[in-house]
Every structure is written in structure tokens, then in C-alpha cells.
């Protein structure tokens with residue numbers, strides 16, 4: 624499908640990130656419609672890209688080849704039950720980006736037998752540096768799979784998983800992952816300021832270092848532990864910092880944090896399912 628009509632239900636942070644990335648990549652903004660009950664969200668989205676906007680979800684999906692579900696998990700059920708009649712009329716490809724909610728629940732709320740791709744993107748989609756993992760249910764055709772792949776690949780890398788349950792772990796690594804790196808950046812900037820750097824200098828050095836490390840890790844043919852060793856001169860400065868991180872249990876902290884995140888994703892699925 625060369626020029627698909629894409630409808631976004633929910634015009635919040637993630638919809639803005641994906642739409643911003645798509646349009647920057649050359650997708651036609653006039654083929655994108657976003658629906659949200661709140662005028663402020665729609666106005667903010669239009670600052671990102673001149674897409675069609677509406678407060679009517681039925682109108683948004685009427686001519687859509689693809690419907691991206693970008694509302695919070697907690698409101699997904701009523702939103703889909705209300706949309707089911709329209710969705711059943713032409714059965715567009717449904718792409719859900721919601722954390723936790725299983726494709727079987729989405730299908731049930733939409734009236735059944737819908738082609739559904741469930742995926743987990745992340746906010747760097749806004750700058751075409753997103754990371755998305757996708758899972759397709761049995762109703763998704765090869766052409767629809769390619770379409771979903773094309774949409775998410777326009778805003779970063781896209782990887783398919785065979786087991787839907789893997790998306791809970793994906794959420795823990797990459798869906799929520801940008802927040803972990805932002806937290807590290809916040810902490811490094813603050814520590815740099817504590818050491819006497821100006822806020823501006825601490826920020827610029829922190830962000831460029833994060834970018835450089837990520838680009839180097841992506842470009843390199845050696846693993847990150849080896850790249851770390853190459854920074855860490857024996858008896859030098861880095862070793863002192865790494866020792867503090869290791870002694871204070873940074874790895875265990877990351878393990879606990881990602882398990883908590885994965886568990887919450889699983890829990891959301893159960894809450895939503897028991898609700899249905």
C-alpha cells in the first residue's frame with residue numbers, strides 16, 4: 624500500500640512522537656487523522672505536524688487503512704467498545720501501542736476477528752531514533768505486517784517477536800528505557816554542577832557524551848563491556864567511578880527496576896482482562 628490513510632486514536636505524547644517522526648520522514652500529513660476529545664492535545668499535535676484532527680473517533684477511522692491505538696491502557700476498553708461498530712465495517716489494520724493490553728482483549732472489545740499488531744515503541748520515535756518491537760495476531764496479512772513494519776520503521780528500528788508475552792520484557796527495556804537514560808542524564812548533570820561546572824556546560828557535556836557513547840556502541844563490532852574497559856585505564860580515573868557504581872549495586876538496581884517494570888506490564892494485562 625503506497626499511501627495508507629492512518630488514524631490515531633489519542634493525540635498525546637506517543638501519538639505526537641510517532642506522527643512527528645512519520646511526517647519528518649516524508650509521510651503525507653494529509654493522510655493522517657488524529658482523534659482526541661481534548662482540544663489542547665489536538666492543538667499541541669498540530670504544532671508537530673499539520674495532520675487532520677477531530678474529536679470524533681468514528682470519523683477518524685472511517686477511511687483508515689490503519690488505526691493506531693494511542694490512548695492510555697486504562698481507557699482502552701470503553702474506547703474500543705464504542706468504536707467496534709465502525710471497525711467491524713471495514714476491518715482496518717489495528718496497531719496498538721498500549722502497554723500491557725493483550726491482543727485477545729483488544730480483539731474482544733472490537734467485536735472479534737480483527738487484524739491486530741501489538742507493539743511497544745518509545746518516545747525517541749519523535750527524532751526517528753525509536754526502538755519498537757511488534758507482534759502480529761493470526762488475522763494480520765503479510766501486506767498488513769509490511770505496512771506496520773513500514774510505519775514503525777519510519778521512526779526508528781522495528782523488530783518482530785514471535786511470542787506476545789515478550790512485549791512485557793520489551794516494555795521494561797526499550798518502552799520505558801528512555802526514562803532510565805534521562806534519569807542518568809539528570810543525575811550526571813547534577814553531579815557535574817556539584818563539582819563546580821556551570822549548568823550549561825554540565826548539560827552539554829552530559830548529553831554529547833550520551834550521544835557519543837550510544838553512537839559508538841551501535842557502530843562498534845565489540846560489546847559494550849569491552850568499550851567500557853577501553854575507557855577504564857588501569858589505575859586511572861574511570862576505575863574509581865566504576866568501582867563506586869559496582870560497590871553500590873548498580874547492576875542489581877537495574878535488574879530490580881526492569882523486573883518491576885515488566886511486572887507492571889503483566890499486571891496491566893490482568894487488570895484489563897479481569898475488567899472485560
Ligand SMILES: NC(=O)C1=CN([C@@H]2O[C@H](COP(=O)(O)OP(=O)(O)OC[C@H]3O[C@@H](n4cnc5c(N)ncnc54)[C@H](OP(=O)(O)O)[C@@H]3O)[C@@H](O)[C@H]2O)C=CC1
Pocket residue numbers: 632633634635636637638658659660661664680692693694695696698702720721722743744745746798799
Ligand atoms: N509515553 C511513552 O513513552 C510510551 C507510551 N506507550 C503507550 O502509549 C499509549 C499512550 O501513552 P501516552 O502518549 O504517553 O499518553 P497520553 O496521555 O499522552 O496520550 C493519550 C491521549 O489519549 C487521549 N484520550 C483520552 N480518552 C480518549 C478517547 N476516548 N478517545 C481518544 N483519545 C482519548 C488523552 O487525553 P487526556 O490526556 O486529556 O486524557 C491523551 O491526549 C499508552 O497506552 C502507553 O502505554 C507506549 C510506549 C511508550
Ligand SMILES: O=C(O)[C@@H]1CCC=N1
Pocket residue numbers: 722794798799
Ligand atoms: O509508563 C508507561 O506506562 C508507558 C509505557 C512504556 C513507556 N511509557
